[in-house]
Amino acid sequence: MNECERCVTLTTELQKDFIKKECYDKLFKQYTNLEKHFISLEVDNQLEQESFQRNNSFLQQSIPSFDQLFEINELKAQSQVKDTVIMKLKERIKSLSENLKEEKIKKELDEIETINIELDHRVTKLVTKNEHLKQIYKQLYDSIKSSCIRSKEQCDNLIKQVNIKSAKNSDLNASLQEKALVITALKDTLRKLKGKSEVDEAVTLHPIDPELLKIDVAPLAP
Numbered sequence: 001m002n003e004c005e006r007c008v009t010l011t012t013e014l015q016k017d018f019i020k021k022e023c024y025d026k027l028f029k030q031y032t033n034l035e036k037h038f039i040s041l042e043v044d045n046q047l048e049q050e051s052f053q054r055n056n057s058f059l060q061q062s063i064p065s066f067d068q069l070f071e072i073n074e075l076k077a078q079s080q081v082k083d084t085v086i087m088k089l090k091e092r093i094k095s096l097s098e099n100l101k102e103e104k105i106k107k108e109l110d111e112i113e114t115i116n117i118e119l120d121h122r123v124t125k126l127v128t129k130n131e132h133l134k135q136i137y138k139q140l141y142d143s144i145k146s147s148c149i150r151s152k153e154q155c156d157n158l159i160k161q162v163n164i165k166s167a168k169n170s171d172l173n174a175s176l177q178e179k180a181l182v183i184t185a186l187k188d189t190l191r192k193l194k195g196k197s198e199v200d201e202a203v204t205l206h207p208i209d210p211e212l213l214k215i216d217v218a219p220l221a222p
Contacts, residue, residue: 041086
């Protein structure tokens, strides 16, 4: 993965994290506001109950008037309404809390699943690439091995041919040296029979230096 792809990936992940954080902050803010409202209602309810208890104690000591009785009934109704609101708020807070947890867990599981899928794809690509490289290296190795075998066979054949040529040259050298010795012996014999001057006039052969007939060819080691 090159630098550009890494930058794009990081940017995408940061955007996702930002969106998730923004959603979480929004829900948490709603939860906090509901919790504050719930606490405020509980305090109001507590005050209403204390006021009701005081009024009830006072009413037990004296006969309530119509206005007092009406006020008491109104306080009871308000208390019941607030109890209902508090109950609904509790249920709402509980629901929001559970939804937040479930949503967060679901998102985390989805992210983990996405990461696992991406990793599986990467591993598959790497395995395929590795197998391709193994095939290429095997072909190169087989080609080099075959070339080495052919080169060794060619070298062995050349060494064999050179050794054969060397042996032939050695035999030819020995034959030439032998013939030179025979010619020299014949010349000496003729000189003895007819005298040096007559032999020189009669024989037109040029003497061959034995050193010129030597061919230094050393056999090659296989």
